[in-house]
Amino acid sequence: MEKQSPVAKLPGVLLFAMMSLAVIAATSASISPAWASLPGWLAALLLFRRLPRAMVYQISGMLAIGITCIAWVRLNHLPVEFTRVVSANIHVVALIASVTFLRLITQPNDRTSAALPKGKKALVKTTWGLHLFASVINLSAVMIFGNRMERAGKINRLQVILFSRAFCSGCYWSPFYVSIATALVYAPGSDFITLALAGIPIALAGLLITTWQLLRDDESDETHGYPLRFEALFIPLLLSTSVIALNKLFPAFPILTLITILAFLLTVSMLVVRNASASVRLLTSHVFTDLPNMYRELMLFLAAGVMSTGISAVLTGSNMSLGITGITPIIGGGFILAAILFSVIGVHPIITISILGSLLSNTPYSANLLGICMMMMWGNGIVVSPFSGINLSLQGRFGVSSFSIMRWNAGYTFTMLIVCIMALYIYHHSNLI
Numbered sequence: 001m002e003k004q005s006p007v008a009k010l011p012g013v014l015l016f017a018m019m020s021l022a023v024i025a026a027t028s029a030s031i032s033p034a035w036a037s038l039p040g041w042l043a044a045l046l047l048f049r050r051l052p053r054a055m056v057y058q059i060s061g062m063l064a065i066g067i068t069c070i071a072w073v074r075l076n077h078l079p080v081e082f083t084r085v086v087s088a089n090i091h092v093v094a095l096i097a098s099v100t101f102l103r104l105i106t107q108p109n110d111r112t113s114a115a116l117p118k119g120k121k122a123l124v125k126t127t128w129g130l131h132l133f134a135s136v137i138n139l140s141a142v143m144i145f146g147n148r149m150e151r152a153g154k155i156n157r158l159q160v161i162l163f164s165r166a167f168c169s170g171c172y173w174s175p176f177y178v179s180i181a182t183a184l185v186y187a188p189g190s191d192f193i194t195l196a197l198a199g200i201p202i203a204l205a206g207l208l209i210t211t212w213q214l215l216r217d218d219e220s221d222e223t224h225g226y227p228l229r230f231e232a233l234f235i236p237l238l239l240s241t242s243v244i245a246l247n248k249l250f251p252a253f254p255i256l257t258l259i260t261i262l263a264f265l266l267t268v269s270m271l272v273v274r275n276a277s278a279s280v281r282l283l284t285s286h287v288f289t290d291l292p293n294m295y296r297e298l299m300l301f302l303a304a305g306v307m308s309t310g311i312s313a314v315l316t317g318s319n320m321s322l323g324i325t326g327i328t329p330i331i332g333g334g335f336i337l338a339a340i341l342f343s344v345i346g347v348h349p350i351i352t353i354s355i356l357g358s359l360l361s362n363t364p365y366s367a368n369l370l371g372i373c374m375m376m377m378w379g380n381g382i383v384v385s386p387f388s389g390i391n392l393s394l395q396g397r398f399g400v401s402s403f404s405i406m407r408w409n410a411g412y413t414f415t416m417l418i419v420c421i422m423a424l425y426i427y428h429h430s431n432l433i
Helices: 006-027 033-050 053-075 082-087 090-104 120-137 139-152 157-172 178-186 192-216 218-222 230-249 255-318 329-344 349-359 367-384 389-398 402-430
Strands: none
Touching (some): 006 255, 033 090, 053 255, 082 255, 090 120, 120 139, 120 157, 120 192, 120 218, 120 230, 139 157, 139 389, 157 192, 157 218, 178 255, 178 349, 178 367, 255 349, 329 367, 329 402, 367 389, 389 402
């Protein structure tokens, strides 16, 4: 491996410092969140040149909107919480950084010489297994599965469909996805366990719809799956249940910080148990080399924090709102539909959700219902968007057009929209949340 210069290592070091300081800021008054966010902003400056041009325009636009709003507020002698301007999403970014470490310990561990299974049963098993792995290590799981399955030939339509949907279904419940973290931030007062438990039936519905389609498709008989051994699912299941159990035991502890701590400490512990002598090398290599690869999420969430804080300040100062008296299942369905349409034209869900959270700042609503709605906005938006991270990654790695993926998932997305509205109706009228 080519030796990195100290300058090349700096972004990773800054991101690790940001993650550590964010934990301290969330659990102690000794450090302001603004100081915790400083290393993140410095890392963003160093990594900005890596951004693709489209994201440069998007992030620049978000920052311009936020700064313009803040300037308007100050010119009108209204208050702005500058600490929040720079640190609004810092705990979400810290969570993203911590979750990347899980890749060091969470691998499917299949035997590379094992023959790839083929047929309907193999595809169904692959879909559900990938979902559980992706719920912890996110997009990395898709690449691991895809790289192995590609050995049997070019990745085909059904494999792409299961990759996309199995991954995106995690948005509805997984504590290691930024969708639920974003919902907790922009729906203040929402409860993590309530959101996760309410989202599990939605994820199951998506997986069952996909399973049904795979079983009905004639092409599935000749399509290869992944040689997954279910004992390898132990760690993903352990991680998810640990977060839920610890949140139940310590409900007052900040949930995003709890996940951040757990993901990192469990990684360190397992690396030491497996091979203590190699653990330091693996951790430092991850910090220097892999951690900076979160630059897209880093800049999106930092810019979204500036934009949402600016918009919120304007709306608070002018007493503006959406003009609704609460969130009903139909209104929630409208939010989800809007997120889908905006995602199709390239607007990231974090933008839609942060703006929505700002617009609702003067509106009474059920925090849990809004939080679930936001997770649904994220899950439905990215599965159909030709510009989402998952679909662009599938295009770049396996040569499948992201617009073809949008077409293949269009009917599924419409079906999931109906499922989500029905779920919101049930949750709303049964007082389950």
